[in-house]
Amino acid sequence: MKFFFPDSQDQVDPSFDFITEERDPFRVRQRDDLYAHEVLQPAPFDGLLVSKAIVDGTAAASTGKYTVAQRHRLYRQGAQAFFRLNTGSTQLKIMGDCGAFSYVNEEYPPYTVDEVIDFYDGCGFDYGIAVDHVIFQYEPTVVRTDPRAAEWVRRQEITLTLAADFWKRCSARDVHFTPVGVAQGWSPESYADAITTLQRIGYKRIALGGMVPLKTYEILACLRAIDNVRNRNTQLHLLGVSRYEDIPTFTSHGVTSFDSTSPFRQAFKDDKDNYYTPKRNYIALRVPQVDGNAKLKKRIQSGEIQQDQALRLERTALQLLRQYDTGQVDADPVLEALQAYSAVWDGKSDRTAQYRQTLEDRPWRTCGCTICGTVGVEVIIFRGSERNKRRGFHNLYVFGQRLRAQLGKDDS
Amino acid sequence: MTRIRATARAADKNTPAGGAVQLLRVPALEIRQGPTRRLYTFAIDGKKVPQFAAVSRVRRDEQKQLHGYQRPEVLNHVAAIRRYIESDDNPLLPNAIVIAFDERVKFVPATTPGNEPEGTGYVRTGTLQVPINHLWEDVDKPGFIVDGQQRCAAIRDASVDAFPICVTAFITGEHADQRSQFILVNSTKPLPKGLIHELLPTASGALPTPLRVRQLPATVLERLNYDERSPLQHMIQTPTNPTGVIKDNSVLKMVENSISDGVLYRFRGDDALPNVGLMFTVLANFWTAVRDVFGEEAWNKPPRKSRLMHGAGVISMGFLMDAIADHHGPGEDLPDANEFAAALKTVKDDCRWTGGTWDFGDGVVWRWNDIQNTPRDIQRVTDFLLGRYRASLTTGNGRKAKRRR
Ligand SMILES: [Zn+2]
Numbered sequence: 001m002k003f004f005f006p007d008s009q010d011q012v013d014p015s016f017d018f019i020t021e022e023r024d025p026f027r028v029r030q031r032d033d034l035y036a037h038e039v040l041q042p043a044p045f046d047g048l049l050v051s052k053a054i055v056d057g058t059a060a061a062s063t064g065k066y067t068v069a070q071r072h073r074l075y076r077q078g079a080q081a082f083f084r085l086n087t088g089s090t091q092l093k094i095m096g097d098c099g100a101f102s103y104v105n106e107e108y109p110p111y112t113v114d115e116v117i118d119f120y121d122g123c124g125f126d127y128g129i130a131v132d133h134v135i136f137q138y139e140p141t142v143v144r145t146d147p148r149a150a151e152w153v154r155r156q157e158i159t160l161t162l163a164a165d166f167w168k169r170c171s172a173r174d175v176h177f178t179p180v181g182v183a184q185g186w187s188p189e190s191y192a193d194a195i196t197t198l199q200r201i202g203y204k205r206i207a208l209g210g211m212v213p214l215k216t217y218e219i220l221a222c223l224r225a226i227d228n229v230r231n232r233n234t235q236l237h238l239l240g241v242s243r244y245e246d247i248p249t250f251t252s253h254g255v256t257s258f259d260s261t262s263p264f265r266q267a268f269k270d271d272k273d274n275y276y277t278p279k280r281n282y283i284a285l286r287v288p289q290v291d292g293n294a295k296l297k298k299r300i301q302s303g304e305i306q307q308d309q310a311l312r313l314e315r316t317a318l319q320l321l322r323q324y325d326t327g328q329v330d331a332d333p334v335l336e337a338l339q340a341y342s343a344v345w346d347g348k349s350d351r352t353a354q355y356r357q358t359l360e361d362r363p364w365r366t367c368g369c370t371i372c373g374t375v376g377v378e379v380i381i382f383r384g385s386e387r388n389k390r391r392g393f394h395n396l397y398v399f400g401q402r403l404r405a406q407l408g409k410d411d412s
Numbered sequence: 413m414t415r416i417r418a419t420a421r422a423a424d425k426n427t428p429a430g431g432a433v434q435l436l437r438v439p440a441l442e443i444r445q446g447p448t449r450r451l452y453t454f455a456i457d458g459k460k461v462p463q464f465a466a467v468s469r470v471r472r473d474e475q476k477q478l479h480g481y482q483r484p485e486v487l488n489h490v491a492a493i494r495r496y497i498e499s500d501d502n503p504l505l506p507n508a509i510v511i512a513f514d515e516r517v518k519f520v521p522a523t524t525p526g527n528e529p530e531g532t533g534y535v536r537t538g539t540l541q542v543p544i545n546h547l548w549e550d551v552d553k554p555g556f557i558v559d560g561q562q563r564c565a566a567i568r569d570a571s572v573d574a575f576p577i578c579v580t581a582f583i584t585g586e587h588a589d590q591r592s593q594f595i596l597v598n599s600t601k602p603l604p605k606g607l608i609h610e611l612l613p614t615a616s617g618a619l620p621t622p623l624r625v626r627q628l629p630a631t632v633l634e635r636l637n638y639d640e641r642s643p644l645q646h647m648i649q650t651p652t653n654p655t656g657v658i659k660d661n662s663v664l665k666m667v668e669n670s671i672s673d674g675v676l677y678r679f680r681g682d683d684a685l686p687n688v689g690l691m692f693t694v695l696a697n698f699w700t701a702v703r704d705v706f707g708e709e710a711w712n713k714p715p716r717k718s719r720l721m722h723g724a725g726v727i728s729m730g731f732l733m734d735a736i737a738d739h740h741g742p743g744e745d746l747p748d749a750n751e752f753a754a755a756l757k758t759v760k761d762d763c764r765w766t767g768g769t770w771d772f773g774d775g776v777v778w779r780w781n782d783i784q785n786t787p788r789d790i791q792r793v794t795d796f797l798l799g800r801y802r803a804s805l806t807t808g809n810g811r812k813a814k815r816r817r
Contacts, residue, residue, distance in 0.1 A: 022491070025621040026680075028672045068791060069673035072731050072798065076738050122802075291487045300484045303471020307484040 001251055001407055002046040004095050004259035005396065006240075007083070008054060009065045011035050012393065016386045018378045021289075030070060035083065036264075036393045039370055043090040044396035047126070048083060049259045052111060052119045053099025078124035095180070095259070096120045097129040097239075100209065104134050108158065113165045117175060125177045127205065130166035132159045132182035135210045138218060140187040152186045159184045159209075160197050167201050180205040180237065188225030196229045207237040216246050223253035230254055244403045251407075263399035268388035272354060275380055275391055276398035277363045278405070283354040284382035284391060285338060287317045288345055292384060296345040305344060313341040318381075324359065325377035331359045369397040431547040436464060440540040442519050444533075452519060452540055452581040453508065457574045458567030463544045465511050465555030467564075468590070482557075482594070485565050492620050493566035497575060508578035509560035510597060512590040516543050516554045517583055540581070555581070556590055559597040606660055609633070610650045628686050629667040632676075633660060635692045636699075642692070643700040647712055647721075657714050662723040662785070666730030667695070674734030678743065694746050698733040701752035710765040716781070720765040723785030728794040732759070735798055739805065758804035759797050772796050 011033035015024035027033075037043035054065045055074060066074070074082045085092040096119065103110050109131050120128035133155040142149050163181045170179045181203035185191035191208065198206050211219055219241065226236070235256040242260030250258070266273050267284070274284035290296060290310045299305045317337040323329045335352050342351070364372045364379050371394045372379050379394055381387050440454035468480035497503050521527060521538040543554055557564055567575045584590060612623060612630040619627070637648040637656070648663050649656035670676040675694055679687040703711050706720055715722035720729070736755040740747045747755070764770045770778040772792060783789050 022495070025625055028677065028680075031672070031677065067673070068787070068794070069669040069731075072734065072794065073673040075798070076735050303469050303480070306469070311487075 001247055001255070001403070002093070002257035003044075003400070003403060004047045004049040004093075004237075004257060005036070005045040005264070006049040006051065006259055006261050008261070010264065010389055010392070012039065012386060012389050018375060018387075021384070029067075036396050037090070037092060038084060039393055040397050041370065042400070043092060044393070044400040045092070046090070046257075047093035047095060048079075048085075049095045049097060050079065050083075050123070050125070051097045051099030051102075052116060053102035055123075056119065075122050080124060082123075093126040094123075095127040095129065095237075095257075096123070096125040096177070097207075098131050100132050100134045104136070109133050109162070113162060113169050117166070117169055117173060120177050121173070121175045127180050128170075128175070128177040129180045129207050130159075130182050131162040132184055132209055135184045135186050136213070137186050138210075138214055140218070140221065142187060144190065144193075149186065152190070156184050156190065156194060160194060163198055163203070164201050167203065178205060179203065180207050182207045182209050182239075183226075184209045185222070186210075188222045191222045192225040192229050195226050195234070199229075199231055199234060204231075204233055205235045205237065207239050209239050211238060212240040214241075216243055219246075220249065220253075223250065223255070227253055242399075244399065244406050247403060247406055248408075263395040264389075264392035267392035267395050268382065274382060275358070275363060276395040276402075277367070278398060278401055282358045282361070282363055282380070283351060284380050285321065285355055285358060286346075286351070286382040287314060287321070287338070287341065288382070289384055290314050293345045299344075310341075310344050313337070313344055317341045321377055321381065325362075331356060334359060367394065367398075369394050371397070431545045433543045433545050436460075436542040436544050437539050438542065439537070440519065441535055441537055442521065443535050450519070450582065452583075454540055454579055454581070455576050456579055458509075458564060458577045459574055461509070461511075461557070461564050461577075461579075462568060463546075464542045464553055465557050465564075466550035466553045467561045468556045482561060486562060489562050489620075490565045490569065493563055494570045497566060497570045497572060503575075505563060505575075505577060507560070507563075508580040509564060510558040510593070511555045511579055511581040512558050512593060513542070513555045513581055513583045515583060515585050517541065517581075519583075558590060558594045604651070607651045609660060609664065610652060626664070628680070628688070629664050629671065631688055632667050632691050632695065633663050635688065636663065636695060639692065639696075642696050643703050657712055657721045658726055659715075659723060662726040665723070666727050667691075669727065669730055670734055674730070675737035675746070690744065690746075694733075694737065697747065697749045698729075698736075698752045700749040701756055702729060704749070705753050705756040705760055706763070706765060713766070715785075718766050719780060719783050720763075722783070724783050724790045724793050725765060727790050728797055731794045732756075732797050732801060735801055755801065755804075759800045762796070762800050770796065 009030065011030060013023050013027060013033050015027050015032070017023070024032075037045065055071055056066075079094045080086065083092070083094065085094070096116075098109065098111055098116060100109070111131055113131055116131050117128070135152045135155050137152060139148070142152075144153055159182055167179055167181070181198035181201065183191050183194035183198060183206055185194055195206060208222070211222070214222075219238070223236075230236075234254060236254045238250065238255055238258035240260055241258050242262050247255075247258070263276065266276075266281075268274070272283045273281035275282040288296070290300070290307070296305070296310060300307045300310060317334075317340075320329055320334045320337045324331065324334045335355055338355055339350065339352055342349070358380060364377060367373075371390045375387075375390060378387055379391050382391075438454045438456055440452045443451040443453065445451050467482045467485075469482050469484065470478070470480045472478055493505075497505075518541045519538055520541060521536050524537070527536045527538075545552070563577070567577065582593070608623065609626065609630045612619075612627045613634045615627070633648060636642045636644045637646065637650065637653060639645065644658070644663075646653060647656050648658050648660055650660050667676065671680055671691075676691050679690045681687060702720070710718040710720040713721055715725075719725045733752070736752055737747060739755075740751065762771070764780040767780050769780065770783070770793075772778060773796075778792075783793060
């Protein structure tokens with residue numbers, strides 16, 4: 001079972017100083033920064049999923065997450081060098097896709113098959129997913145001839161036609177990556193139909209799209225329907241699905257890989273599950289920057305709140321957190337400081353009870369990852385991208401551990 | 413709460429509640445400016461300024477009346493000045509802070525002979541008496557900082573014992589007067605970007621970070637514009653070289669792209685200073701080749717006659733330079749002008765810098781002068797040039813592209 005992490009230009013800057021919150025001004029983004037697979041041992045994933053929409057942008061949003069200069073360097077030097085895949089102990093793979101979610105509202109995918117092949121081959125990827133068009137809905141009882149299914153059928157047909165074309169062009173152009181077909185559907189039967197067609201075209205690797213919002217039992221229903229038509233050597237990839245508890249079950253249905261950002265994104269998107277440990281998740285301690293919190297900034301600009309007062313509360317909270325970590329103060333003054341500052345930037349939620357658990361359990365002390373070992377209590381502070389992304393990396397590390405445990409792999 | 417007390421106190425400013433008022437006496441010069449205007453100039457430890465002067469933050473009260481006039485501190489600006497004061501071994505803040513005092517502040521002229529306004533006509537020495545009280549809140553203080561709040565905040569926060577600064581002050585009872593002075597000192601026009609870039613290579617020390625980062629590209633640009641071995645000598649338009657055909661911004665962008673992601677990155681010097689000489693050499697080699705390959709027709713013409721001299725041309729050619737150099741080899745193994753020229757010849761016939769139409773393969777007819785200096789058009793031309801160049805590596809002149817695995 002291989003876990004791919006979707007790249008979204010998420011790196012950390014090793015020159016960042018947590019006390020002064022300054023970085024080396026001459027640092028070059030991405031080049032001097034570090035990826036999770038460079039920071040953590042072992043690499044927390046088996047490969048990266050890199051999407052054309054993020055690198056090249058789409059016609060609707062011409063700017064991707066990459067600068068023009070970065071994009072050209074990726075094409076010029078190839079993924080191997082650009083993502084520094086061989087710097088860690090594990091040799092990582094790169095899977096490419098089109099980023100269908102970025103054009104879900106369009107009538108038709110904005111890329112031609114040849115453009116997409118240029119992207120995969122030009123960057124030197126290992127796997128390339130055919131051009132697809134996402135079907136959002138899941139309606140297991142709606143049949144193909146039902147008028148409600150008209151748009152879903154249209155999208156599935158686009159996806160299958162493009163998959164046939166993709167396969168043909170890949171063979172004609174003698175590409176260096178393995179083509180991967182995409183099955184889109186709205187019900188177990190429609191997924192199975194798509195698999196049948198893709199196998200007939202010649203695909204031995206097939207990605208299942210549109211499953212992000214599905215419940216586990218719904219995914220399993222689809223996998224069971226697919227079992228009825230799946231060739232024994234067909235390998236499945238689950239796009240955007242990360243339930244590590246279910247991974248062993250998925251394995252028995254031919255799933256050999258999946259990708260997900262959620263361990264990373266929960267670090268700074270979730271309301272409470274921000275910091276993973278092998279046993280449970282913790283809330284991270286929110287100390288936003290006075291300058292970085294839009295609501296607080298507005299209140300200061302309007303004169304409603306005094307800037308120096310906000311700054312004082314912010315600094316006190318940070319200082320007490322660090323003193324707590326070195327055993328100079330108890331949890332109570334820290335919780336009071338967090339609450340006092342929260343009253344200024346948030347004013348609604350009182351997270352004191354959850355914060356107390358995080359503080360008292362001190363999970364960052366017992367974590368074996370490089371991030372926690374290096375930055376200590378800073379990893380648990382919900383504040384700015386350098387801390388938040390490091391916590392995201394830590395979560396990837398724990399996710400990797402949980403996954404290996406689920407699969408019965410030795411984690412020594 | 414503060415507001416109510418301030419109003420109550422306004423009636424009787426000389427006797428604030430609690431604590432004795434002390435007088436801070438500082439030697440000062442009084443300068444007569446307008447018929448009734450008096451300016452005071454003095455020096456004081458910047459750490460002491462908060463004792464008698466505050467920043468008047470703009471806000472509205474419950475009746476929507478406007479109070480104060482200052483915006484909040486710009487935190488990263490304050491941090492930059494603080495860092496400078498702390499880390500520079502010889503810091504200098506030459507600009508005076510401007511403070512508006514209310515009428516509680518008095519100037520007492522010295523009684524030395526010749527110290528009459530009639531003596532010089534406009535200046536006399538004396539002592540400025542400033543009331544202070546450690547119990548006062550900001551609104552009770554006799555002074556308001558009209559200009560220099562970021563500098564004052566930086567000195568306040570800096571971990572230094574003292575930092576003397578110059579202060580220029582005036583006395584007025586009118587808030588409206590303070591407000592108009594504040595607008596006056598803060599509405600001056602910033603320096604034009606081009607002039608800043610031209611001054612950067614020979615500036616040092618106290619520069620804000622974004623400008624320090626720009627210093628290297630600006631230095632490389634200066635070499636390209638003035639070194640007599642440069643094919644671009646006198647061709648880059650700057651404030652002191654207004655007849656140049658290529659906009660300074662286009663060259664800066666090209667150089668910056670290559671420093672961050674292209675061949676020039678190799679010479680930025682991780683532990684040492686950047687090697688401007690090698691940066692210049694590779695750029696000079698490349699642009700010499702561009703001049704030789706594309707010839708007089710496209711060279712040194714204004715952008716409206718030649719798109720090669722236009723932002724889109726300069727920046728996209730910069731990406732081509734990076735691609736050719738990367739293909740040539742790593743480290744200091746750089747193509748010379750002939751090698752660059754050989755590579756450029758593979759794309760030459762597809763370029764339409766001065767006439768005709770580009771064939772980008774998108775079915776659209778792009779006339780040569782349809783190309784604009786926009787990110788989209790730059791991307792279009794760049795993708796096209798790089799695509800052609802890559803194609804030439806796999807098919808052309810017997811050389812096979814290095815495969816990546
Ligand atoms: Zn950790």
